[in-house]
Amino acid sequence: MTRRAVIAGSGSALPRQRVTNAELAERVDTSDEWIVERTGIRARHLAAPDETTATLAADAARAALDMAGIAATDIGLIVLATATPDQTFPSSATKVQAMLGIDDCVAFDVHAVCTGFLYALSVADSMVRTGVADHALVIGAETFSRILDWEDRTTCVLFGDGAGALVLKAEEGTRGILATRLHADGRHNDLLYVDGGPSTTGTVGKLRMKGREVFRHAVVNLSAVLGEVLGAAGLEPADVDWVVPHQANARILDATAKKLGLPPEKIVVTVDQHANTSAASVPLAFDTAVRDGRIKRGDLLVLEAMGGGFTWGAAAVRY
Numbered sequence: 001m002t003r004r005a006v007i008a009g010s011g012s013a014l015p016r017q018r019v020t021n022a023e024l025a026e027r028v029d030t031s032d033e034w035i036v037e038r039t040g041i042r043a044r045h046l047a048a049p050d051e052t053t054a055t056l057a058a059d060a061a062r063a064a065l066d067m068a069g070i071a072a073t074d075i076g077l078i079v080l081a082t083a084t085p086d087q088t089f090p091s092s093a094t095k096v097q098a099m100l101g102i103d104d105c106v107a108f109d110v111h112a113v114c115t116g117f118l119y120a121l122s123v124a125d126s127m128v129r130t131g132v133a134d135h136a137l138v139i140g141a142e143t144f145s146r147i148l149d150w151e152d153r154t155t156c157v158l159f160g161d162g163a164g165a166l167v168l169k170a171e172e173g174t175r176g177i178l179a180t181r182l183h184a185d186g187r188h189n190d191l192l193y194v195d196g197g198p199s200t201t202g203t204v205g206k207l208r209m210k211g212r213e214v215f216r217h218a219v220v221n222l223s224a225v226l227g228e229v230l231g232a233a234g235l236e237p238a239d240v241d242w243v244v245p246h247q248a249n250a251r252i253l254d255a256t257a258k259k260l261g262l263p264p265e266k267i268v269v270t271v272d273q274h275a276n277t278s279a280a281s282v283p284l285a286f287d288t289a290v291r292d293g294r295i296k297r298g299d300l301l302v303l304e305a306m307g308g309g310f311t312w313g314a315a316a317v318r319y
């Protein structure tokens with residue numbers, strides 16, 4: 001029998017404040033019509049000062065532990081994906097560890113921007129399969145509202161804050177994470193980046209994006225990596241019950257599905273309610289679809305994401 005990392009539970013957390021496009025249009029030169037037509041986004045949640053990446057992550061983790069029926073003290077590994085940590089250091093993973101009352105486990109952050117959750121999942125999967133831990137928390141959490149330029153309408157309308165978490169459990173059998181594939185191409189650093197950092201400007205900086213070029217790369221890279229991960233798992237697109245994609249733009253989701261010949265009703269779409277929450281978007285979408293009954297035990301899922309770097313990746317999972 002093969003030791004695999006099985007998804008034992010999921011959870012998510014959103015900031016209290018929900019902001020619709022119409023509300024945003026009161027302070028930014030934009031319109032509900034433009035945002036919906038170009039992106040499919042209708043609302044996003046924005047964090048208040050007392051809501052941080054780590055507090056949202058801890059809330060999502062508690063919900064995931066609860067669903068899994070696993071005590072926080074049984075967790076041996078926390079991998080947290082974020083590009084917006086509470087502080088430059090310590091890692092947000094260790095902050096979440098303390099909030100959950102775990103005295104000793106492996107805990108660290110990974111940083112691959114919007115692909116962060118796929119990187120975190122792949123790392124945690126390897127560590128669970130090789131016996132580093134029997135139970136792991138994999139979290140994607142972001143507060144992108146803190147790095148948005150609210151004067152730049154081409155970016156500030158696109159993002160939201162939130163967190164999602166999965167509990168992975170080592171199990172012998174056929175379900176669990178079947179395959180993961182990760183990529184990066186640093187030649188495209190300048191298409192999506194933050195114009196600050198501790199080692200350069202000494203400031204946090206603001207997000208900058210050449211949206212149209214990112215869009216073009218996203219469709220090509222995502223359809224390629226989805227094909228790749230299905231091949232690695234010995235599966236065909238027709239075997240897939242649900243695609244759980246990074247939620248950047250409804251048009252990217254449609255175009256990617258079409259390229260793979262996947263019907264739109266198999267794509268989990270939450271971008272309308274959450275906007276782009278970077279590393280949080282895949283686990284947030286996953287948890288939403290589990291809790292509303294779309295994703296069921298035994299379903300074959302593919303998770304995918306693409307983001308700054310560029311980075312991109314996918315995972316095939318038997319839930």
Ligand code: UT7
Nearest residue numbers: 030031034038114153154157211212214215218248249307
């Ligand atoms: O998570 C990481 C991955 N990120 C992504 O995948 C994002 C990928 N890119 C996209 O989703 C799209 O490219 C955007 C949604 C960012 C932009 O959509 P677009 O169809 O590529 O629009 P555009 O940037 O070409 O802008 C079209 C027009 C421009 O006006 P002109 O020059 O044609 O007169 C913009 O000034 O829309 C204007 N515009 C806006 N108008 C109202 C740009 N932003 C806004 C806005 N409200 N918020």
